[in-house]
Amino acid sequence: MNLTILIHCQDQSGIIHNVTGFISRNEGNVIYLDQHVDKQAGVFFMRLESEFISEINVETFKSQFSQELAERYGMEWSIHLGGDKPKxxxxxxxxxxxxxxxxxxxxxxxxxxxxxxxxxxxxxxxxxxxxxxxxxxxxxxxxxxxxxxxxxxxxxxxxxxxxxxxxxxxxxxxxxxxxxxxxxxxxxxxxxxxxxxxxxxxxxxxxxxxxxxxxxxxxxxxxxxxxxxxxxxxxxxxxxxxxxxxxxxxxxxxxxxxxxxxxxxxxxxxxxxxxxxxxxxx
Amino acid sequence: MNLTILIHCQDQSGIIHNVTGFISRNEGNVIYLDQHVDKQAGVFFMRLESEFISEINVETFKSQFSQELAERYGMEWSIHLGGDKPKxxxxxxxxxxxxxxxxxxxxxxxxxxxxxxxxxxxxxxxxxxxxxxxxxxxxxxxxxxxxxxxxxxxxxxxxxxxxxxxxxxxxxxxxxxxxxxxxxxxxxxxxxxxxxxxxxxxxxxxxxxxxxxxxxxxxxxxxxxxxxxxxxxxxxxxxxxxxxxxxxxxxxxxxxxxxxxxxxxxxxxxxxxxxxxxxxxx
Amino acid sequence: MNLTILIHCQDQSGIIHNVTGFISRNEGNVIYLDQHVDKQAGVFFMRLESEFISEINVETFKSQFSQELAERYGMEWSIHLGGDKPKxxxxxxxxxxxxxxxxxxxxxxxxxxxxxxxxxxxxxxxxxxxxxxxxxxxxxxxxxxxxxxxxxxxxxxxxxxxxxxxxxxxxxxxxxxxxxxxxxxxxxxxxxxxxxxxxxxxxxxxxxxxxxxxxxxxxxxxxxxxxxxxxxxxxxxxxxxxxxxxxxxxxxxxxxxxxxxxxxxxxxxxxxxxxxxxxxxx
Amino acid sequence: MNLTILIHCQDQSGIIHNVTGFISRNEGNVIYLDQHVDKQAGVFFMRLESEFISEINVETFKSQFSQELAERYGMEWSIHLGGDKPKxxxxxxxxxxxxxxxxxxxxxxxxxxxxxxxxxxxxxxxxxxxxxxxxxxxxxxxxxxxxxxxxxxxxxxxxxxxxxxxxxxxxxxxxxxxxxxxxxxxxxxxxxxxxxxxxxxxxxxxxxxxxxxxxxxxxxxxxxxxxxxxxxxxxxxxxxxxxxxxxxxxxxxxxxxxxxxxxxxxxxxxxxxxxxxxxxxx
The missing domain is CATH 3.40.50.170 (Formyl transferase, N-terminal domain)
Known part of the structure; x- marks a missing residue:
């Protein structure tokens, strides 16, 4: 299964390292990562796609992501399950x-x-x-x-x-x-x-x-x-x-x-x- | 020698025919002709390049053009000698x-x-x-x-x-x-x-x-x-x-x-x- | 009614003048004319749209065009009636x-x-x-x-x-x-x-x-x-x-x-x- | 001072995480990161710019990078000092x-x-x-x-x-x-x-x-x-x-x-x- 994660927050040191670490610990593999820093505004943006070999519980993943990363960095974020069709x-x-x-x-x-x-x-x-x-x-x-x-x-x-x-x-x-x-x-x-x-x-x-x-x-x-x-x-x-x-x-x-x-x-x-x-x- | 003629005037019937006839009578050959009619404004535009095998008197040519064509059709026009270098x-x-x-x-x-x-x-x-x-x-x-x-x-x-x-x-x-x-x-x-x-x-x-x-x-x-x-x-x-x-x-x-x-x-x-x-x- | 005329032939002096004259004599008005000379090949191309206030007989027009112009200049040509829908x-x-x-x-x-x-x-x-x-x-x-x-x-x-x-x-x-x-x-x-x-x-x-x-x-x-x-x-x-x-x-x-x-x-x-x-x- | 790191190697899990960790431990901050995976060839590419607030010894940095990362992942890599002018x-x-x-x-x-x-x-x-x-x-x-x-x-x-x-x-x-x-x-x-x-x-x-x-x-x-x-x-x-x-x-x-x-x-x-x-x- 695939997840796409979108993040933006104040630019801080270590975000990429810690987000990719979180993916790793959940046995996911980053298959795409793009990031951007708006230097004028001091804002960090990232889009990341990861592949998980075994099915994971998305709700649990989201809740852990929120606690371990989103709160710490003050992120606005969303996580999207691959294959979902929006209306x-x-x-x-x-x-x-x-x-x-x-x-x-x-x-x-x-x-x-x-x-x-x-x-x-x-x-x-x-x-x-x-x-x-x-x-x-x-x-x-x-x-x-x-x-x-x-x-x-x-x-x-x-x-x-x-x-x-x-x-x-x-x-x-x-x-x-x-x-x-x-x-x-x-x-x-x-x-x-x-x-x-x-x-x-x-x-x-x-x-x-x-x-x-x-x-x-x-x-x-x-x-x-x-x-x-x-x-x-x-x-x-x-x-x-x-x-x-x-x-x-x-x-x-x-x-x-x-x-x-x-x-x-x-x-x-x-x-x-x-x-x-x-x-x-x- | 080459002359480039630029014309614009109210759109009327017969202009192309008469301008190309004038060139012919002066032993010139049209080597490029482009025209445009702005239908909203009713205005005719033409750019024409002609080649003259023998040298012609440009001042005489201009004066005849003015009398035979420009006045008749109310043209704004200019004639440029090929090879002239503008400053x-x-x-x-x-x-x-x-x-x-x-x-x-x-x-x-x-x-x-x-x-x-x-x-x-x-x-x-x-x-x-x-x-x-x-x-x-x-x-x-x-x-x-x-x-x-x-x-x-x-x-x-x-x-x-x-x-x-x-x-x-x-x-x-x-x-x-x-x-x-x-x-x-x-x-x-x-x-x-x-x-x-x-x-x-x-x-x-x-x-x-x-x-x-x-x-x-x-x-x-x-x-x-x-x-x-x-x-x-x-x-x-x-x-x-x-x-x-x-x-x-x-x-x-x-x-x-x-x-x-x-x-x-x-x-x-x-x-x-x-x-x-x-x-x-x- | 509108006619579109396409012509190509060996480049020669006076073609535009004579074609526009032919249109005029048939009480048509040129509403678009574009021409091109391929200097390498010495070939003249023209596309011309004319408007005729009164209906004209297209077959007669074509036949006169052929006799008066196409034969004289060795033209390949076609004439298309405005509004015709090709299949x-x-x-x-x-x-x-x-x-x-x-x-x-x-x-x-x-x-x-x-x-x-x-x-x-x-x-x-x-x-x-x-x-x-x-x-x-x-x-x-x-x-x-x-x-x-x-x-x-x-x-x-x-x-x-x-x-x-x-x-x-x-x-x-x-x-x-x-x-x-x-x-x-x-x-x-x-x-x-x-x-x-x-x-x-x-x-x-x-x-x-x-x-x-x-x-x-x-x-x-x-x-x-x-x-x-x-x-x-x-x-x-x-x-x-x-x-x-x-x-x-x-x-x-x-x-x-x-x-x-x-x-x-x-x-x-x-x-x-x-x-x-x-x-x-x- | 700024360093630009270019890497390519076989695609493997954890590279981004470990490279960004290495930068962090050297008190650098990632200011730009772009990566690409050629899925057909299974090759990973990355370009990373980092900012170091205090001067670091580039030779030491390179040597550690080589030992800790490049050898482990089989990387081809180069590190470029910002401001260098190539000939x-x-x-x-x-x-x-x-x-x-x-x-x-x-x-x-x-x-x-x-x-x-x-x-x-x-x-x-x-x-x-x-x-x-x-x-x-x-x-x-x-x-x-x-x-x-x-x-x-x-x-x-x-x-x-x-x-x-x-x-x-x-x-x-x-x-x-x-x-x-x-x-x-x-x-x-x-x-x-x-x-x-x-x-x-x-x-x-x-x-x-x-x-x-x-x-x-x-x-x-x-x-x-x-x-x-x-x-x-x-x-x-x-x-x-x-x-x-x-x-x-x-x-x-x-x-x-x-x-x-x-x-x-x-x-x-x-x-x-x-x-x-x-x-x-x-």
Missing amino acids: MAIFVSKYNHCLYDLLSRYHSGELLVDIPFILSNHKDLGNIAQQFDIPYYHIPVNRENKAEAEQKQLKLLKEHQVDFIVLARYMQIVSPRIIDVFPNKIINIHHSFLPAFAGAKPYHAAFERGVKIIGATSHYVTEELDAGPIIEQDVTTVSHTHSIKDFLAKGRDLEKIVLSRAVKLHVTHKTMVYNNKTVIFA | MAIFVSKYNHCLYDLLSRYHSGELLVDIPFILSNHKDLGNIAQQFDIPYYHIPVNRENKAEAEQKQLKLLKEHQVDFIVLARYMQIVSPRIIDVFPNKIINIHHSFLPAFAGAKPYHAAFERGVKIIGATSHYVTEELDAGPIIEQDVTTVSHTHSIKDFLAKGRDLEKIVLSRAVKLHVTHKTMVYNNKTVIFA | MAIFVSKYNHCLYDLLSRYHSGELLVDIPFILSNHKDLGNIAQQFDIPYYHIPVNRENKAEAEQKQLKLLKEHQVDFIVLARYMQIVSPRIIDVFPNKIINIHHSFLPAFAGAKPYHAAFERGVKIIGATSHYVTEELDAGPIIEQDVTTVSHTHSIKDFLAKGRDLEKIVLSRAVKLHVTHKTMVYNNKTVIFA | MAIFVSKYNHCLYDLLSRYHSGELLVDIPFILSNHKDLGNIAQQFDIPYYHIPVNRENKAEAEQKQLKLLKEHQVDFIVLARYMQIVSPRIIDVFPNKIINIHHSFLPAFAGAKPYHAAFERGVKIIGATSHYVTEELDAGPIIEQDVTTVSHTHSIKDFLAKGRDLEKIVLSRAVKLHVTHKTMVYNNKTVIFA
């Missing part, structure tokens, strides 16, 4: 490219998650959910019913024990009502190279400005719009020959790849968040 | 990477310009100018003497009949006093992927924001800081493992390549400016 | 990522083609064809039955009046039997940065060689394996941390994007082939 | 872009090396050496005198206690006579995306093949031409509009950046070689 809810509006990309990866076994449902403020993409045999909930959102709609969303998220949410071009702002329940667990794709062109209609703004490169950014959702910790970005070149329609088409290819990469990083526990930035152990 | 002044402060890159291209014959002088508000890079045998003028600039310093600069620029200016990490804001004399003829390199991180210390701001990609942007200088028409941009990836110092080092490589590309596009008459954007016939 | 057959084996990418673009109206059928030497992807309501033909291919299998394929291609074929990770070598019927009309995706790693198992070879960048290449199929005219290529970085499995996963994202781009270029008549190379008027 | 010889022929790039980085303190001399089979770049005040040795090489010329080169390399050699577009094949003395210590830049277009005139071959992307590759020199362990690669897009001359110009920008990156990785002890591949701890 991922997908929120969409009308664009289908990110949804198709996620579902085809899911369908071919590349994306190791369960998808309890797809949720939308529109009916349009219901047929795609049907293509892939996934429940589709249509919850319209408007200025008047937003609080109520989000209560319905939360109810669904709880009922299905959702672990994290992917906003696959969900054209609504998610309020703290939901963000607070899923801190660093809502992944958005923004269709620009943030922080350039935050907010609405970024391709139009990019066209107007005459940039020679456009981008897409996947980030965790925080209260401040388009300002959460960036997980992944990518770009592509454009020129005066491209119309806004061309920007949109090129952007779709960026968006779906960037979002899927970010989701995979999240699912494989390769992201850590600190000071509104990410450490990506890729 | 390029370089402004620097203390960073040498862009300067070295420009000078080594100049020295090896890749960049076909004359460089009458290098100008700086500091003495530091005088030795590089000396390495390449180019006059170096040191004109200190501070809050008090800015107007006076720019008068001195203008005097030098006029005396040397400078055609265009390259700000090769010149850490001063150039005022309208100079911009107005060199419209779309001052090329700056900004050390970010504009419009993200305009203004001072962009690498620090990029580091703070936790972006995964940094960039550099070369643009024509206009009155609004870092907001002129973009000529060229490029980017490179960064991660949490990179310090600000790493951002700076990676950025230097971007800056020098992006600036040199923009200068070469300008020198070969491949840039046209309209609505604060560029058409790049590359 | 595209897709050949697959067991990998689904390219198929999903093509079908989702087709389904959302981004890829303007008809898809009469999907053909495979395996049954595996039949369910995806069903998801998108497209006929799926299963024609097993092995060493013994290859000639016979290709006869069946040809029969289907003819019956459905297929215009071009996309090999979306079809793991069989297509023989001249089919290539000769579809010259420069079979688009393949090869999972390497050609000409590096032609042939089988390119990711394994790339891993073995320790490259730092992997790629994908879409090209027209010719008799020589993986040696046809390249339409589109793209790359992504890898490092020692990536296993062959990681190469495969990163490669899938390249392959699907590169193939779809190539298909779109073909469908919009932006590719021309000469001397086993492409001119891409993108 | 780098540069070999050139007639192209100056890589030379200028290296020298300008050296001159501005970005590249922390000593450069005892530049060596060439031609006189052409002597003036650049002079610009930067570095001795320039001209040793002509031809078919007849090659052995003798290499003896002269070896003599110079020994006299100046050169640590590693950079072939900055040195257009001669280096023989085992020199390679054997500098194993994995000769860095070459090849002007293609290896393994595509190994050998002479790669840009011409790339042009002929009609690729849409060209590249450059920096690698350690081994006996087999252009087949040594790859350190760094980068690419740029090209199209049918680019002539061979354009390929060469775009290539120059790639070559100089890729070579300088590789040299910096080597100088900062971030490269390890195994099975003709590199592990790059960047």
Whole structure:
């Protein structure tokens, strides 16, 4: 069996030595270790995968880890059992490219998650959910019913024990009502190279400005719009020959790849968040 | 002999046909033609290179072009004789990477310009100018003497009949006093992927924001800081493992390549400016 | 109505002038013109889009074009009516990522083609064809039955009046039997940065060689394996941390994007082939 | 003081734990640790930087490291004192872009090396050496005198206690006579995306093949031409509009950046070689 351990704490001497010793004493073998020290903040980060030849009791392991290491170093930590499939809810509006990309990866076994449902403020993409045999909930959102709609969303998220949410071009702002329940667990794709062109209609703004490169950014959702910790970005070149329609088409290819990469990083526990930035152990 | 013709005007029927006919009647052969229509603005752009087997009188050619075509279609236009070397002044402060890159291209014959002088508000890079045998003028600039310093600069620029200016990490804001004399003829390199991180210390701001990609942007200088028409941009990836110092080092490589590309596009008459954007016939 | 004209012929004086004149006399307006001269080969290429305010008779137009221009200049040419949807057959084996990418673009109206059928030497992807309501033909291919299998394929291609074929990770070598019927009309995706790693198992070879960048290449199929005219290529970085499995996963994202781009270029008549190379008027 | 430790050995349990313990007992603090396991080969790699508050005796440290760890685990290892400047010889022929790039980085303190001399089979770049005040040795090489010329080169390399050699577009094949003395210590830049277009005139071959992307590759020199362990690669897009001359110009920008990156990785002890591949701890 495999365990993945994520740690961050104040930078101190001896952490690696003692964590690897703990693994050894539990008859585990470190098969991957990556660490990072943010020198400005004085914070230590580590991701470690270990292999255990015989089955161990994970709860006992966690409790010992907590007592012997986490308390001593003041760690924030999590331990994940290899093979666990997190439950991922997908929120969409009308664009289908990110949804198709996620579902085809899911369908071919590349994306190791369960998808309890797809949720939308529109009916349009219901047929795609049907293509892939996934429940589709249509919850319209408007200025008047937003609080109520989000209560319905939360109810669904709880009922299905959702672990994290992917906003696959969900054209609504998610309020703290939901963000607070899923801190660093809502992944958005923004269709620009943030922080350039935050907010609405970024391709139009990019066209107007005459940039020679456009981008897409996947980030965790925080209260401040388009300002959460960036997980992944990518770009592509454009020129005066491209119309806004061309920007949109090129952007779709960026968006779906960037979002899927970010989701995979999240699912494989390769992201850590600190000071509104990410450490990506890729 | 070769002529390069740049045209822009309101989009109308028959322009290409009539311009190519004019070239033909002058016993020229079109060896390159690129055109673009900005449909939003209704504006037509064309860049055309022609080869003339026998020498023609360029002044006569220009005057006929003006009468037969430019007036009829309301063109803004310019005609450039192949082999002409524009006079390029370089402004620097203390960073040498862009300067070295420009000078080594100049020295090896890749960049076909004359460089009458290098100008700086500091003495530091005088030795590089000396390495390449180019006059170096040191004109200190501070809050008090800015107007006076720019008068001195203008005097030098006029005396040397400078055609265009390259700000090769010149850490001063150039005022309208100079911009107005060199419209779309001052090329700056900004050390970010504009419009993200305009203004001072962009690498620090990029580091703070936790972006995964940094960039550099070369643009024509206009009155609004870092907001002129973009000529060229490029980017490179960064991660949490990179310090600000790493951002700076990676950025230097971007800056020098992006600036040199923009200068070469300008020198070969491949840039046209309209609505604060560029058409790049590359 | 819109017409797209593709031309190539020996480079001669006056072609652009005379073609644009022909358009004008037919009351058309040139809305896009791109041309290229291969100086080594002395060959002229042009792509031209024109808009005709009133309906014109396309057959008459073609016949006049042939008499007045094509014969005179010895042109190879084609004229395409805007809005026509070519018929595209897709050949697959067991990998689904390219198929999903093509079908989702087709389904959302981004890829303007008809898809009469999907053909495979395996049954595996039949369910995806069903998801998108497209006929799926299963024609097993092995060493013994290859000639016979290709006869069946040809029969289907003819019956459905297929215009071009996309090999979306079809793991069989297509023989001249089919290539000769579809010259420069079979688009393949090869999972390497050609000409590096032609042939089988390119990711394994790339891993073995320790490259730092992997790629994908879409090209027209010719008799020589993986040696046809390249339409589109793209790359992504890898490092020692990536296993062959990681190469495969990163490669899938390249392959699907590169193939779809190539298909779109073909469908919009932006590719021309000469001397086993492409001119891409993108 | 800082020490950088590089290790590789058969993968075994407990290495990280015991190495970090050794550092601790010597009152060092790990400030960077990166490790990699090549699962196919069963080999463990580690790079570790430690900070020692008080000066330690490096020879004693090395000797203890050897006894307590290296012998036990069968390690190949090296320990490097922070701040040491390796001696780098540069070999050139007639192209100056890589030379200028290296020298300008050296001159501005970005590249922390000593450069005892530049060596060439031609006189052409002597003036650049002079610009930067570095001795320039001209040793002509031809078919007849090659052995003798290499003896002269070896003599110079020994006299100046050169640590590693950079072939900055040195257009001669280096023989085992020199390679054997500098194993994995000769860095070459090849002007293609290896393994595509190994050998002479790669840009011409790339042009002929009609690729849409060209590249450059920096690698350690081994006996087999252009087949040594790859350190760094980068690419740029090209199209049918680019002539061979354009390929060469775009290539120059790639070559100089890729070579300088590789040299910096080597100088900062971030490269390890195994099975003709590199592990790059960047």
